[in-house]
Amino acid sequence: MKYKSDWPEAQRRLSALWHGERLDRPCIAVLAPRSVRTPAPAPEPVDDEARWLDPVYRVSVVCRELEGTWWGGEAVPSSLLMANWVICLGGTPLFDAATIWFQARDVDFDAPSPFRHDPGSPWMHKYRALLLALCEAAGRDRFLVGKPGGLPANDLLSMHMGTQAFLFALVDHAEWMADAILTGALDQRRARQELQSLVRERHDYWYGNAGWMPFWAPEPFNTSQSDVSCMLSPAMFERFIVPELDVLGTEHGALWYHLDGGDARHHLPRLLSLPYLRVVQYTPAPCEPPNGPAHLEMYRRIQAAGRIVHIELPRENVEPLVRELDPALLMLHTWCPSRDDGERLLAQSITWARDARSVERRWL
Numbered sequence: 001m002k003y004k005s006d007w008p009e010a011q012r013r014l015s016a017l018w019h020g021e022r023l024d025r026p027c028i029a030v031l032a033p034r035s036v037r038t039p040a041p042a043p044e045p046v047d048d049e050a051r052w053l054d055p056v057y058r059v060s061v062v063c064r065e066l067e068g069t070w071w072g073g074e075a076v077p078s079s080l081l082m083a084n085w086v087i088c089l090g091g092t093p094l095f096d097a098a099t100i101w102f103q104a105r106d107v108d109f110d111a112p113s114p115f116r117h118d119p120g121s122p123w124m125h126k127y128r129a130l131l132l133a134l135c136e137a138a139g140r141d142r143f144l145v146g147k148p149g150g151l152p153a154n155d156l157l158s159m160h161m162g163t164q165a166f167l168f169a170l171v172d173h174a175e176w177m178a179d180a181i182l183t184g185a186l187d188q189r190r191a192r193q194e195l196q197s198l199v200r201e202r203h204d205y206w207y208g209n210a211g212w213m214p215f216w217a218p219e220p221f222n223t224s225q226s227d228v229s230c231m232l233s234p235a236m237f238e239r240f241i242v243p244e245l246d247v248l249g250t251e252h253g254a255l256w257y258h259l260d261g262g263d264a265r266h267h268l269p270r271l272l273s274l275p276y277l278r279v280v281q282y283t284p285a286p287c288e289p290p291n292g293p294a295h296l297e298m299y300r301r302i303q304a305a306g307r308i309v310h311i312e313l314p315r316e317n318v319e320p321l322v323r324e325l326d327p328a329l330l331m332l333h334t335w336c337p338s339r340d341d342g343e344r345l346l347a348q349s350i351t352w353a354r355d356a357r358s359v360e361r362r363w364l
Contacts, residue, residue: 030342079143087191131199146214154244223248
């Protein structure tokens, strides 16, 4: 692979992780800046919509990022495709320089759900053009193109309706909402499958979720989240969110799940009971300590259930987690100021893992 000459070794390690095999260290993705001459940037986009959807501009951003990054350890050479969000069940996207959001709308609960996928929408035409341009730039083996997806139906509806209206509707129109979320989930699955077929026709490698917390496995899996679940009780999570997770998890039999902040942790027992859950990725809330020793009890709980923990963390927090957690169920994602620092961290991690094996550990 052009941007990662040791990709076969990374695949070997990531495959071992997927199958629960212990190697000399856990999987660690390390990114660092690389001093090279990067391609000239494309002209600035005419507006924020073009910033995310214009193929010429977006591909030029991706190529500059790939060229300027050292992809160490199990890092996946790829780039965030924020435009996935326009696969949005009929919503109206709003764009700014940092993100994509949606225009809130009122809902008639006496009519069928308006939140349906339209394969002929102008947003889908623009997204397909961008996806095909990215596949062309990636070729067969230059870098990885993430799996096209978009947000889950539950989070999309909370954005389209507005959070307060969404939460009230879960109580006042529970049956309508449960059906709307499940119908949206099935629509999102059809959209994802159609777009994935475009990628597979043109590209040898694809991975989890289009650049955001990239995770590669030797077999297909789906990804999901429910950021709005931080405001839901376990009973509401069961009624409104779990059916959508079932749609995603049973498609391939494996699910990577983003757990967003401490307010969503009360759903962890139910998540760990799902037979198709394979990976939990935790993002602390801004008021919490960053990923690291402060969350060890939660990581251990996830690993005790036989699930992989996927953690983005500062490099200074890598050592304590390598020493304390089961390397067979651990994927760390960090960054270093230079390639030399990154290579040193990877070498040291072998020593940390060996030291951990030399003392009693509950995971041995």
